[in-house]
Amino acid sequence: MRSGLFACCLLLFASSALGCKRDLGECNLDGTTPDGREIPGPAAFDIAYRITDGLPMYEGQALVQSTCGDGAFCHAPGARGSDRIGAPAQLDFDLSLACTDETNDATCAQPLQSCEGGQADTPYCVRLRRQHGNRGNIRGWAEVAIQEIRSGTMPPGDAGRNVRNRTPWLRKSDASELPSIDSGDGQEIVRNWLACGSPVVARTETAPSEDLQLEPCTSVDDETCVYSGPLGDLPDPTWSDIYWSIAFTQCVLCHGPSNDNVDQNPNNPLGGDIPGGASADGLAVLDLTGADVNDTSAWAAESWSALINVSASTAGPCAGQGILVIPSDSEGSLMIEKMRGVQSCGGPMPLTGLIAQPLVDIVAEWIDLGAAND
Ligand code: HEC
Structure with a gap:
C-alpha cells in the first residue's frame, strides 16, 4: 500500500515537472455577477x-482539509514518519483554522492581537x-491538484480512501451533506x-x-472569521452513545x-464505512475496535476494556505516565487530559484538532458517573 502511495506522489511531481497543467476554469466567488445576477x-x-x-470552513477548504491531511496525516505538517504515508516533506496542505x-x-x-507590526510570535499568529x-502551497499546485483529484490518483487509491477524516460536513445553504x-x-x-x-x-x-x-465575526487584520455553526445532537453520558x-x-x-473496511452493522453511523488506517502509531497504543473486523455491532461494548483502568501503552510517549480512564475521576484520566489539550505527554486528541468541549464534558460526566459499560 505504501509503495503505491509513494508512486502517486512521484506522479504528482512528474506531472508538474512536465508542465502538464490544465485550465482551472472560471471562478465563481460568491454566487453573483458584479451586476447582481445569480451564478x-x-x-x-x-x-x-x-x-x-x-466548525466552519469554506466548502473547498473543508474537502481538501478532510481528505488530504486534516492536521495529522499525509499532507499535514503534524504528520511524521509512517503517518505521512509517502507525502513528500514540505508538501503540506494543512488549512485548519488558526x-x-x-x-x-x-x-x-x-482580544486577539494583530499579527502585523511585530506581534508575530503569538500561538495564533504562528x-x-x-x-x-x-x-x-495549494495555490502553487492548484492545476496539478485538480487534475490528480479528477483522475482519481489523489487522494491515492485505497490508502487515500482509508486515511481521510469521514466526519460529515453539512452545507450552510441547506444543511445537506457536503459531497x-x-x-x-x-x-x-x-x-x-x-x-x-x-x-x-x-x-x-x-x-x-x-x-x-x-x-x-469581527476580523483581526483582514483574515476571515466565521461564527461556529450548530452543534450536532449531544450524546447521553453512556459509553455506547459516546x-x-x-x-x-x-x-x-x-x-x-x-x-x-465495509461494515455489516446496519446501524453504522458512517453509512456502512469503517474508518481506519490513518495512523499505525495510534493503533499501536490504543485499539478501540472489537473482535469482528467486518461487523461493528459489538465494538462499543468490546472496546470499553481497552480504556478502563488501563495504563498508557509502553509503545507510546505516555508510557508510565497515566491511566487512560479512571472510573469516577475524569480529571485524573489521561484520555480527558488529551481531549482537553492539557496532557503532559504526547499530543492532544484527536490529533486532528480538539472536538467541541461540550462533547468532552459529556465524556467526563460518563467517567465521573463510574464509566460503566452501558
Ligand atoms: C489522526 C490520528 C489520531 C486520531 C484521530 C486520534 N488519535 Fe489518539 N493517538 C494518536 C497517536 C499517534 C497516539 C500516540 C501518541 C500520543 O500519545 O500523542 C495517540 C494516543 C492516544 C491516547 C494515549 C494512549 C496511550 O496508551 O498512550 C489516547 C487516550 C488517545 N489517543 C485517545 C484518542 C481519542 C479519545 C480520540 C478521539 C476523540 C483520538 N485519540 C483520536 C493518533 C490519533
Whole structure:
C-alpha cells in the first residue's frame, strides 16, 4: 500500500515537472455577477460546517482539509514518519483554522492581537502563518491538484480512501451533506475554489446567538472569521452513545483497523464505512475496535476494556505516565487530559484538532458517573 502511495506522489511531481497543467476554469466567488445576477453552481465563499461541532470552513477548504491531511496525516505538517504515508516533506496542505473558540484553546481568548507590526510570535499568529504558507502551497499546485483529484490518483487509491477524516460536513445553504471529493459535485466545488485562489476561513468564535451561527465575526487584520455553526445532537453520558457519536467517528480512524473496511452493522453511523488506517502509531497504543473486523455491532461494548483502568501503552510517549480512564475521576484520566489539550505527554486528541468541549464534558460526566459499560 505504501509503495503505491509513494508512486502517486512521484506522479504528482512528474506531472508538474512536465508542465502538464490544465485550465482551472472560471471562478465563481460568491454566487453573483458584479451586476447582481445569480451564478449557478458552487461558490468559493459557500460555507460548510462539521456535523459534530459546527466548525466552519469554506466548502473547498473543508474537502481538501478532510481528505488530504486534516492536521495529522499525509499532507499535514503534524504528520511524521509512517503517518505521512509517502507525502513528500514540505508538501503540506494543512488549512485548519488558526483559532477555534477560547474554551478549546486559551490562546484564542479575546482580544486577539494583530499579527502585523511585530506581534508575530503569538500561538495564533504562528498558526495563521502556517495556514497562509499551506494555502500558498495549494495555490502553487492548484492545476496539478485538480487534475490528480479528477483522475482519481489523489487522494491515492485505497490508502487515500482509508486515511481521510469521514466526519460529515453539512452545507450552510441547506444543511445537506457536503459531497465527497470523489464525486463530480465534490470535484466541481474544489475546482471552483482553486480557481478563485483557495480562500480560507482563518478563525472561528462561538456564535453568541443562533441567528449569528455561520455569519461573519469581527476580523483581526483582514483574515476571515466565521461564527461556529450548530452543534450536532449531544450524546447521553453512556459509553455506547459516546462510542457511536465520538469514538467511532473521531478516533477509530487512527485507533482502529489498519484498513478502511465495509461494515455489516446496519446501524453504522458512517453509512456502512469503517474508518481506519490513518495512523499505525495510534493503533499501536490504543485499539478501540472489537473482535469482528467486518461487523461493528459489538465494538462499543468490546472496546470499553481497552480504556478502563488501563495504563498508557509502553509503545507510546505516555508510557508510565497515566491511566487512560479512571472510573469516577475524569480529571485524573489521561484520555480527558488529551481531549482537553492539557496532557503532559504526547499530543492532544484527536490529533486532528480538539472536538467541541461540550462533547468532552459529556465524556467526563460518563467517567465521573463510574464509566460503566452501558
Ligand atoms: C489522526 C490520528 C489520531 C486520531 C484521530 C486520534 N488519535 Fe489518539 N493517538 C494518536 C497517536 C499517534 C497516539 C500516540 C501518541 C500520543 O500519545 O500523542 C495517540 C494516543 C492516544 C491516547 C494515549 C494512549 C496511550 O496508551 O498512550 C489516547 C487516550 C488517545 N489517543 C485517545 C484518542 C481519542 C479519545 C480520540 C478521539 C476523540 C483520538 N485519540 C483520536 C493518533 C490519533
